[in-house]
Amino acid sequence: MGTDEAATRQKTAPRRRQLSVDDYVQGVLEGDRVILARTITLVESNSAAHLETAQEVLKQLLPHTGKSIRIGITGVPGVGKSTFIEAFGCHLIEQGHKVAVLAIDPTSSRTKGSILGDKTRMELLSREPNAFIRPSPTGGVLGGVSRKSKETTLVCEAAGFDVVLLETVGVGQSETMVRSMVDFFLLLMLAGAGDELQGIKKGIMELADAIVINKADGDNIAPAQQAKAEYNRAVHYLAPATQGWQTKAYTCSALNNDGVAKIWAVIEAFRQQTTASGVFENRRRAQMVDWVHSIIKEQLLTQFYSSLAVQQALPGIEADVANGVLPATSAVKALLNSFENDKEDK
Amino acid sequence: MGTDEAATRQKTAPRRRQLSVDDYVQGVLEGDRVILARTITLVESNSAAHLETAQEVLKQLLPHTGKSIRIGITGVPGVGKSTFIEAFGCHLIEQGHKVAVLAIDPTSSRTKGSILGDKTRMELLSREPNAFIRPSPTGGVLGGVSRKSKETTLVCEAAGFDVVLLETVGVGQSETMVRSMVDFFLLLMLAGAGDELQGIKKGIMELADAIVINKADGDNIAPAQQAKAEYNRAVHYLAPATQGWQTKAYTCSALNNDGVAKIWAVIEAFRQQTTASGVFENRRRAQMVDWVHSIIKEQLLTQFYSSLAVQQALPGIEADVANGVLPATSAVKALLNSFENDKEDK
Numbered sequence: 169m170g171t172d173e174a175a176t177r178q179k180t181a182p183r184r185r186q187l188s189v190d191d192y193v194q195g196v197l198e199g200d201r202v203i204l205a206r207t208i209t210l211v212e213s214n215s216a217a218h219l220e221t222a223q224e225v226l227k228q229l230l231p232h233t234g235k236s237i238r239i240g241i242t243g244v245p246g247v248g249k250s251t252f253i254e255a256f257g258c259h260l261i262e263q264g265h266k267v268a269v270l271a272i273d274p275t276s277s278r279t280k281g282s283i284l285g286d287k288t289r290m291e292l293l294s295r296e297p298n299a300f301i302r303p304s305p306t307g308g309v310l311g312g313v314s315r316k317s318k319e320t321t322l323v324c325e326a327a328g329f330d331v332v333l334l335e336t337v338g339v340g341q342s343e344t345m346v347r348s349m350v351d352f353f354l355l356l357m358l359a360g361a362g363d364e365l366q367g368i369k370k371g372i373m374e375l376a377d378a379i380v381i382n383k384a385d386g387d388n389i390a391p392a393q394q395a396k397a398e399y400n401r402a403v404h405y406l407a408p409a410t411q412g413w414q415t416k417a418y419t420c421s422a423l424n425n426d427g428v429a430k431i432w433a434v435i436e437a438f439r440q441q442t443t444a445s446g447v448f449e450n451r452r453r454a455q456m457v458d459w460v461h462s463i464i465k466e467q468l469l470t471q472f473y474s475s476l477a478v479q480q481a482l483p484g485i486e487a488d489v490a491n492g493v494l495p496a497t498s499a500v501k502a503l504l505n506s507f508e509n510d511k512e513d514k
Numbered sequence: 515m516g517t518d519e520a521a522t523r524q525k526t527a528p529r530r531r532q533l534s535v536d537d538y539v540q541g542v543l544e545g546d547r548v549i550l551a552r553t554i555t556l557v558e559s560n561s562a563a564h565l566e567t568a569q570e571v572l573k574q575l576l577p578h579t580g581k582s583i584r585i586g587i588t589g590v591p592g593v594g595k596s597t598f599i600e601a602f603g604c605h606l607i608e609q610g611h612k613v614a615v616l617a618i619d620p621t622s623s624r625t626k627g628s629i630l631g632d633k634t635r636m637e638l639l640s641r642e643p644n645a646f647i648r649p650s651p652t653g654g655v656l657g658g659v660s661r662k663s664k665e666t667t668l669v670c671e672a673a674g675f676d677v678v679l680l681e682t683v684g685v686g687q688s689e690t691m692v693r694s695m696v697d698f699f700l701l702l703m704l705a706g707a708g709d710e711l712q713g714i715k716k717g718i719m720e721l722a723d724a725i726v727i728n729k730a731d732g733d734n735i736a737p738a739q740q741a742k743a744e745y746n747r748a749v750h751y752l753a754p755a756t757q758g759w760q761t762k763a764y765t766c767s768a769l770n771n772d773g774v775a776k777i778w779a780v781i782e783a784f785r786q787q788t789t790a791s792g793v794f795e796n797r798r799r800a801q802m803v804d805w806v807h808s809i810i811k812e813q814l815l816t817q818f819y820s821s822l823a824v825q826q827a828l829p830g831i832e833a834d835v836a837n838g839v840l841p842a843t844s845a846v847k848a849l850l851n852s853f854e855n856d857k858e859d860k
Contacts, residue, residue, distance in 0.1 A: 223843055223844055223847075227840075230839065230840075230841060231838070315843070319843070405748045405751070456835050459842045460831070460842045460845045463843065463846045464846055464849060464850070465811075465815060468814045468818055489802045489806055490803055492576055495569060495573050495665075496664075496805045496806045498572075499806045500809045501569075
C-alpha cells in the first residue's frame with residue numbers, strides 16, 4: 169500500500185527539476201515569474217542545505233538590485249490596507265511601473281497561517297501581469313522574517329520590479345523592522361477611531377513619512393479632514409522620520425480611488441528631494457550596514473539563549489533576581505559561565 | 515628624588531585601611547557616610563580585583579534595598595536642573611526624607627570631567643546631613659555607567675535613603691537607560707524655547723510620567739501656562755509611560771520655590787496608585803530581570819566587537835556591504851567565523 173501510494177505520487181506530481189545557481193539567476197533577471205517564485209522560496213528556506221545556494225544566487229543578483237523605491241505600509245486591521253494597496257498598486261501599473269507586494273507578518277508563525285498577502289484580498293492587482301504578490305514568510309522570530317523579506321526585496325528588484333511595497337500589521341515591533349528596510353514609510357489611519365482604538369503603539373507615528381487617513385468617503389469626509397488637521401498638529405511634536413522631510417497627513421478613499429494619485433506624487437517628491445540631498449543613498453547604505461550588525465546581534469543572542477545549560481539555569485536565576493536575593497551582575501556571571509561550559513563540552 | 519617624593523606621600527597621605535566585606539556592609543547599613551562613599555567607589559571600580567568584593571557586598575545589602583522611590587530627572591542644559599533638584603531636595607528633607615542625588619552622564623568619559631553632580635551647583639542641598647550627592651561614574655560605555663548607577667542606587671537604599679533622584683542630561687540614549695532604572699520619570703522643559711531648541715529627541719516625551727515647565731516666574735508665567743496647555747494636548751498622542759497613569763504637564767519656578775511641593779504630591783499620588791494596582795512592584799521586578807538580559811547582551815556584543823580578528827575584518831566587510839558587492843548574510847558569516855577562530859586560538 170505504502171509503495172503504491174508513493175508510486176502514484178511520483179507519477180502524478182513529478183519532482184520539480186533541481187535548478188542550478190545559474191538557472192535561478194538567469195530566470196530572475198529575465199523576469200520569469202515561476203523562477204522568481206522558486207528563488208524566493210529558496211531564499212526563505214530554513215533548511216541549511218539551501219543556504220549556500222541561496223547566498224550564491226543573492227551574490228550574483230546583487231549588482232542588479234537597488235533600483236526600486238521601497239515603500240513600507242502599515243496600519244491596524246480594519247484600516248483598509250488591502251483596498252489601499254490594490255488601488256495604489258493598480259494606479260502605479262497604469263503609470264507603467266512593475267509592483268511587488270510583500271507581506272510581513274511576524275505573528276504568522278504563531279497563528280500558522282498568514283492573514284497578509286492573501287491574493288484573494290487584492291483580486292484586481294493579482295491579475296495584473298506587472299504585479300507580484302507574495303505572502304509573509306514564516307519562520308519564527310522577527311529577525312528571521314526580516315532577513316527573508318529583505319532578501320526577497322532584492323530578488324524582486326533584480327527581476328525588474330521598480331516599486332516594492334512592504335505591507336505589515338500595525339501591532340508592535342514589526343513597524344520598526346519595516347522602517348529599517350524601506351525608503352518611505354506610510355502609516356494608514358482612520359478618522360475618529362481614537363488613538364487607543366487604532367492600536368497606535370509608542371513611536372509609530374514618528375516612523376512615518378506620510379500619514380494617510382483612509383476611508384475619507386461619504387459621511388466620513390468631514391471627520392477625516394479634522395483628523396488630518398489633528399495629525400498635522402501632532403507631527404509638530406515629533407522628530408522627522410527622514411532628515412529634511414516634513415511628514416504630513418493626507419486623506420484618501422481607496423474605495424473610490426480618490427487621493428491615491430496624490431500619495432504617489434508625494435512619494436515621488438520625497439524621492440527627488442532626498443536623492444538630491446543625498447539622504448536617500450546614505451540611508452540605503454546605512455541600512456545595509458545596520459542590517460549586518462543586527463543579524464550579528466541576533467545570532468549571538470540566539471547562540472546564547474538556545475544553549476541548553478542557559479535554558480536550564482535561566483528560570484531559577486530570573487526568579488532569584490526578581491525576588492531580590494541575587495544581584496544582577498552575579499546572575500549574569502553565572503549564566504555566561506553556563507554558556508561557556510556548554511560550548512566547551514561540545 | 516622619586517623615592518623622597520614617595521616617602522613624603524606616604525607620610526602625608528597614609529593608605530586608607532583596607533575594608534572587609536563586613537566593614538562595608540555594616541558601615542552602609544549604619545548610614546556611615548564615609549563608608550557609603552567608599553562602597554560606591556568600590557562598586558564603580560573597573561578593576562577586576564574589586565569585582566568579587568563588590569558583588570559580595572551587594573549581595574549582602576540586597577535584602578535592605580528597594581524601599582526608596584526612584585525618580586529620574588532629565589532636561590537639556592539651561593533648563594534649570596540643578597536649581598530644581600536643590601529646591602525639590604530641600605523640600606523633601608523638610609518633609610523628613612533622606613535624599614540621594616546620583617548624576618548619570620554617559621558623555622563624561624569623553625569630556626573627561628562630569629558636568630553633573632558638581633556639589634557646588636547645589637550648595638544648600640549639599641550641606642544637608644540628610645542629603646547625599648554623587649557625581650556621575652565614568653567608565654566609557656553607556657552600559658557601564660548604567661550598571662554602576664543602578665548598583666549605587668541599591669547601596670544608597672541600604673544606607674536608608676528613601677528618595678533617590680537620578681539626574682541625567684537630555685541628550686539621547688541616556689533617558690531610555692534612566693527610564694529603565696526608575697519608578698517615576700520627570701521631564702523638565704522650558705516655555706517658548708521650541709522643541710528643536712530644547713533638543714527633545716525622538717520619544718523622550720513618551721517616557722515621562724510628568725512634564726514640568728520650569729522657570730515659570732516673572733514675564734515667563736504666561737508662556738509657561740501656554741506651554742503647559744500645549745504639552746497636555748501633545749501627551750494625548752502618546753502612549754502612557756506608565757500603565758494606568760495619565761502623564762500631565764505642570765509649571766514650576768524652582769528659583770522661587772513655587773510649585774515644587776505640587777510635584778512631590780503628584781509623585782506621591784503616583785506611588786499610591788501604582789502600588790495599589792501592582793504596576794509599581796511589577797515594573798520593579800521586570801526592570802531587574804530586563805537588566806540581567808541587557809547586561810548579557812552588552813557582554814556578548816563586547817566580546818564579539820573587541821575581538822581583534824573582528825576588528826581587522828570589519829572595515830573592509832562594511833565597505834563591501836555598503837557598496838552592494840557582498841550580501842549581508844555572507845558578511846555575517848565571515849565575521850562570525852573570524853570571531854570563532856579568534857576564540858579558539860586563545
